Amino acid sequence: MSGGGTAAAAPAVRRLALIGVGLIGSSLARAARARGAAEVIAGYDANPQHLARAAELGLLDEVAGSAAAVAEGADLVILCTPLGSYAAIGAEIAPRLRPGTVVSDVGSSKACVLRDLGAVLPDGVALVPAHPVAGTEQSGPDAGFAELFVNRWCILTPPEDAAPEPVALVERFWALLGSTVERMDPQHHDLVLAITSHVPHLIAYNIVATADDLESVTKSEVIKYSAGGFRDFTRIAASDPVMWRDVCLNNREAVLEMLARFTEDLTALQRAIRWGEGDRLLELFTRTRAIRRQIIDAGQETAAPDFGRR
Amino acid sequence: MSGGGTAAAAPAVRRLALIGVGLIGSSLARAARARGAAEVIAGYDANPQHLARAAELGLLDEVAGSAAAVAEGADLVILCTPLGSYAAIGAEIAPRLRPGTVVSDVGSSKACVLRDLGAVLPDGVALVPAHPVAGTEQSGPDAGFAELFVNRWCILTPPEDAAPEPVALVERFWALLGSTVERMDPQHHDLVLAITSHVPHLIAYNIVATADDLESVTKSEVIKYSAGGFRDFTRIAASDPVMWRDVCLNNREAVLEMLARFTEDLTALQRAIRWGEGDRLLELFTRTRAIRRQIIDAGQETAAPDFGRR
Numbered sequence: 001m002s003g004g005g006t007a008a009a010a011p012a013v014r015r016l017a018l019i020g021v022g023l024i025g026s027s028l029a030r031a032a033r034a035r036g037a038a039e040v041i042a043g044y045d046a047n048p049q050h051l052a053r054a055a056e057l058g059l060l061d062e063v064a065g066s067a068a069a070v071a072e073g074a075d076l077v078i079l080c081t082p083l084g085s086y087a088a089i090g091a092e093i094a095p096r097l098r099p100g101t102v103v104s105d106v107g108s109s110k111a112c113v114l115r116d117l118g119a120v121l122p123d124g125v126a127l128v129p130a131h132p133v134a135g136t137e138q139s140g141p142d143a144g145f146a147e148l149f150v151n152r153w154c155i156l157t158p159p160e161d162a163a164p165e166p167v168a169l170v171e172r173f174w175a176l177l178g179s180t181v182e183r184m185d186p187q188h189h190d191l192v193l194a195i196t197s198h199v200p201h202l203i204a205y206n207i208v209a210t211a212d213d214l215e216s217v218t219k220s221e222v223i224k225y226s227a228g229g230f231r232d233f234t235r236i237a238a239s240d241p242v243m244w245r246d247v248c249l250n251n252r253e254a255v256l257e258m259l260a261r262f263t264e265d266l267t268a269l270q271r272a273i274r275w276g277e278g279d280r281l282l283e284l285f286t287r288t289r290a291i292r293r294q295i296i297d298a299g300q301e302t303a304a305p306d307f308g309r310r
Numbered sequence: 311m312s313g314g315g316t317a318a319a320a321p322a323v324r325r326l327a328l329i330g331v332g333l334i335g336s337s338l339a340r341a342a343r344a345r346g347a348a349e350v351i352a353g354y355d356a357n358p359q360h361l362a363r364a365a366e367l368g369l370l371d372e373v374a375g376s377a378a379a380v381a382e383g384a385d386l387v388i389l390c391t392p393l394g395s396y397a398a399i400g401a402e403i404a405p406r407l408r409p410g411t412v413v414s415d416v417g418s419s420k421a422c423v424l425r426d427l428g429a430v431l432p433d434g435v436a437l438v439p440a441h442p443v444a445g446t447e448q449s450g451p452d453a454g455f456a457e458l459f460v461n462r463w464c465i466l467t468p469p470e471d472a473a474p475e476p477v478a479l480v481e482r483f484w485a486l487l488g489s490t491v492e493r494m495d496p497q498h499h500d501l502v503l504a505i506t507s508h509v510p511h512l513i514a515y516n517i518v519a520t521a522d523d524l525e526s527v528t529k530s531e532v533i534k535y536s537a538g539g540f541r542d543f544t545r546i547a548a549s550d551p552v553m554w555r556d557v558c559l560n561n562r563e564a565v566l567e568m569l570a571r572f573t574e575d576l577t578a579l580q581r582a583i584r585w586g587e588g589d590r591l592l593e594l595f596t597r598t599r600a601i602r603r604q605i606i607d608a609g610q611e612t613a614a615p616d617f618g619r620r
Contacts, residue, residue, distance in 0.1 A: 084588075108538070133535050133537050133538045134537060135538075137602075152537055153534055153535060153537075155535075182534075191526055191527055192527045192531045192532075192535055193535065193538060195520070195521050195524060195527055195532065195540070196521070196527075196531070196532055196535040196536055196538050196539065196540040197535070197538025197539045197540065198539075199517065200517060200538075200539035200540050200542070200543055201539050202576075202579060203513055203517060203576070204539075204598075205579075205594055205595055205598050206572065206575050206576050206579055206594075207509065207510060207513060207572055208598040208601055208602075209575060209594055209597065209598060210505070210568075210571050210572045210575045211505050211506070211601075212597065212598070212601060213571075213575070214505060214571070216501055217501055217502045217505055217506075219601075219604075221502045221506070222502075222505065222506055222601070223601070223604050223605050223608050223610065224463055224492075224608065224610065225443050225463060225465075225502055225503065225506040225507070226506055226605045226610050226611065227443050227444060227462055227463075227610050227611075228418070228443045228445075228503060228506050228507025228510075229506065229507045229508075229510035229511050229514075229546055230505070230506040230507065230510050231602075231605050231610060231611045232510070232542055232545065232546055233510055234598065234601055234602035234605055234611070235542065235602065235611075236539055236542055237595075237598040237599070237601075237602065238598070238599050238602040239595075241592055241595035241596045241599070242592065244591075244595050245588055245591040245592045245595060248583045248591055249583070249586055249588055249591070252583055252584070252586070255583060256580060256583060256584060258520075259576070259580050259583075260580075261520050261523075261524070262516065262517055262520045263573060263576060263577075263580075265516050265519060265520045265523070266512075266513070266516050266569070266573060267573075269512060269515075269516055270566060270569050270570075270573075273558045273559070273562055273565060273566060273569075274562070274566060276559055276562070278394075278555050278559055281554070281555040281558055281559070282551055282552065282555045284515055284516075284519055285515055285547075285549075285551035285554050285555060286551045287519065287522065288514075288515050288518040288519060288522070288544065288547040288548070289547070289548050289551070291518055291521075291522060291529075291532070291533070291544055291547075292447075292518075292541075292544035292545065292547065292548040294529075294533050295533050295536045295541050295544055298533050298534065300533065300534070300536050300537050300541060301536065301537075301541045301544070301545075
């Protein structure tokens with residue numbers, strides 16, 4: 001077995017099947033190999049270039065010709081594809097899954113996973129949805145890296161009636177990859193991630209588009225002076241478009257609820273600016289610093305002044 | 311003369327007076343020294359701890375007891391304080407400025423500088439407002455560094471009737487520090503920076519506050535799962551509160567105009583999510599990638615996947 005001191009004595013999984021080998025899928029392949037979390041890693045991607053590239057990079061022990069083929073005989077199948085693809089993939093792989101297989105995923109919204117996959121999986125196959133809260137603004141098999149999940153949270157949202165063994169297997173798998181595993185109710189997960197991830201992405205996409213549409217300020221000016229703050233939003237707004245479309249469509253209620261609160265607060269802020277309420281502005285701009293300090297203390301961020309990009 | 315190959319044969323300025331030695335003022339002191347842009351660097355800060363610290367760090371040749379004292383006899387006086395302090399500082403230093411002195415600043419909003427400083431300066435003293443589009447989310451003299459302005463834009467907004475010599479002096483000073491200097495009409499500057507800097511900061515402050523106020527999601531959950539995107543906003547929302555209060559109050563019209571466009575676009579985005587308009591979402595999330603690419607190509611950002619914080 002390869003892997004570092006954090007890996008346990010035996011692999012968590014004998015045969016791991018990855019459906020999708022983009023940023024997350026390819027990082028999973030790298031991390032599972034480096035930390036000895038799976039004996040055999042098989043992969044498939046609907047994008048033939050991504051699959052060929054993952055094979056070329058030596059990330060896979062076996063390259064499959066379809067989602068059904070890769071899932072056959074696997075102990076753990078992980079969907080690493082946009083949420084909108086789950087129902088079709090579920091229908092395709094269901095007849096080929098042997099009893100005892102555990103199906104999981106890495107999607108950013110979780111109630112929809114039970115809805116789309118839970119219904120089609122055969123008896124004897126367990127569904128344990130997972131969400132590693134990790135990623136970068138880049139996409140594709142070249143963008144992945146083995147340490148992506150280290151010191152990051154992985155949230156499991158097993159159905160209420162899930163058997164303990166499959167949940168323990170997925171938990172052990174992610175712990176081997178360096179993540180801290182937490183369990184959560186899927187609805188609550190979707191609310192938490194709406195504010196910590198989905199709405200931030202939507203706001204970033206939105207302001208980049210607003211800037212792009214201006215006629216009073218040229219595009220070249222927006223680009224030239226982006227170091228004043230705008231460039232940080234373009235980083236987030238460079239994330240995978242299909243993935244984010246599917247997150248919006250599949251976590252609609254929670255996203256709309258959080259967006260409504262955000263715009264309510266923004267309207268109050270606009271009003272404070274219009275009426276010159278300096279004390280109110282100062283209070284708002286001061287209390288946000290404390291939250292950043294707590295995020296840094298929790299090990300989820302570096303204190304280095306990256307906004308200055310030294 | 312110290313400084314690297316980019317510095318010209320002679321210092322741009324004999325006696326440089328810095329009013330304010332926080333992140334920007336202390337970076338200016340470091341950069342001017344490193345690149346031989348001034349013979350003597352004198353400094354003052356209304357915060358005695360900042361002033362003592364800048365002296366302790368050896369950033370200043372002379373430490374003054376007041377804004378008036380530091381400005382006396384200076385060739386170039388640069389205000390590195392929040393915009394709200396300009397009128398009072400202008401009134402204090404005006405009687406002590408000798409003819410031929412050039413007064414400049416580093417503020418993020420520019421029409422207000424002509425309004426607040428232009429009226430109080432005596433004849434024979436030139437006002438050449440400047441805005442280095444550079445900074446980090448940190449504050450104070452310890453946060454500064456000499457390379458902060460390298461490859462960044464510095465925008466000058468001289469009055470229409472400005473004499474060429476003082477403008478050339480300020481231009482040369484910033485070029486020595488490694489910046490690319492541009493001239494702009496102050497009103498247009500305020501519009502450009504509203505979208506590239508001011509509104510991004512306001513949105514970041516706003517979402518951090520929205521998250522902080524939720525009752526359905528705990529603060530500890532917001533902090534734990536912040537790597538999904540939220541933490542990037544807290545970085546921007548950690549910038550100096552007084553500085554940002556003063557930017558809002560002094561660039562009110564342009565900020566409100568850009569905020570109105572942003573919320574209009576956000577309302578359309580909310581509607582697209584509510585009605586499940588996947589094509590529209592995909593189009594929006596796709597076109598924003600191109601802008602990031604152009605910012606990277608323009609040298610204003612790194613292509614490294616910092617969102618993953620490797």
